[in-house]
Amino acid sequence: MVNKIKIEFLSLSVNESFARTAVAGFFSELDPTIEEIAEIKTSVSEAVSNAIIHGYKNQPTGIVTLECSYDEERKITISVEDTGVGIEDIEKAREPLFTTGSPEERAGMGFTVMESFTDHVEVTSNLGEGTRVLMIKKLDAGYEL
Amino acid sequence: MVNKIKIEFLSLSVNESFARTAVAGFFSELDPTIEEIAEIKTSVSEAVSNAIIHGYKNQPTGIVTLECSYDEERKITISVEDTGVGIEDIEKAREPLFTTGSPEERAGMGFTVMESFTDHVEVTSNLGEGTRVLMIKKLDAGYEL
């Protein structure tokens, strides 16, 4: 683990954009491509908005914990955790188009986006206890300074 | 307290720029002027570099804790904390030009900069336990959307 940070913030929707900015700032040290930055930011957005909207049901008093790290191999990890309602059936939740929200508002594509923009997505959750989403992504391996 | 965040990061000098970006991202919701953002970023830089250079004597294994908040009155607070060596004589440390570093490298103006760019700077410190710098600043009072 070469570098790591931990961020805790209130479950306010304005903090979704803060989280994106902070994460981009943290990983900018690795000199990612513009595409990688966009993928990382989008994945973070999806995970954070899930924590706020689903985990805390839009109540602004929850705490979202975001942890990021990177190592010598340019492997990055992003963990987004809430102590909200939890997910009943994780496998189902991860299916494309599945949503427990209103179909007009939610696309049900959050997990699908995270999966396609990172290399690995791990979801752990317990009903009434909360949810943690861990994303792992290897940045361009052929990189040289 | 309308919104608040807490960030913990390793005492690596690359994280000074991360801290600046993250703090600017957090307060951007308040729509500060470009000048206010520059003042905030500079103050954060000074406090964070002090924690890394003086508090942890450049050892990369320390944890710096950065807490930010704002309220309805647009009063912002920024707290930078380390659990490093601590400050022997706080009053002396805050004097302009005072530094325990090498005079060629350090200007001894860190606290003076924080004081002039924010409205209030509070320093608490105990030898061997660490240091906390709390900065309070009121953003443009005449602001309306």
Next chain:
Amino acid sequence: LGEIKRYIRDDGRIKISRQMKMDIKRLKQARDELYYKIGSSPKLSELAEEMDMPVERVLEIMEADDALCNLQSIDDPESVRQYSSE
């Protein structure tokens, strides 16, 4: 980011500073040119060098563009993926 929000008026029209507008335009131009030149997405450092500004400033401009994009199509979450869709 804040710079953009500051210019939102009651009528919902978005005005952003001329400087930021120009910077966003330059960033997109530089991005596209670099993409064409190297055949893949440019690195942050390459973009910064091309635009002759610090990486931190490039990040700032990307944030501003991001915010603008979100404002233009709040109900279209796809819009934030502009950088990766090339």
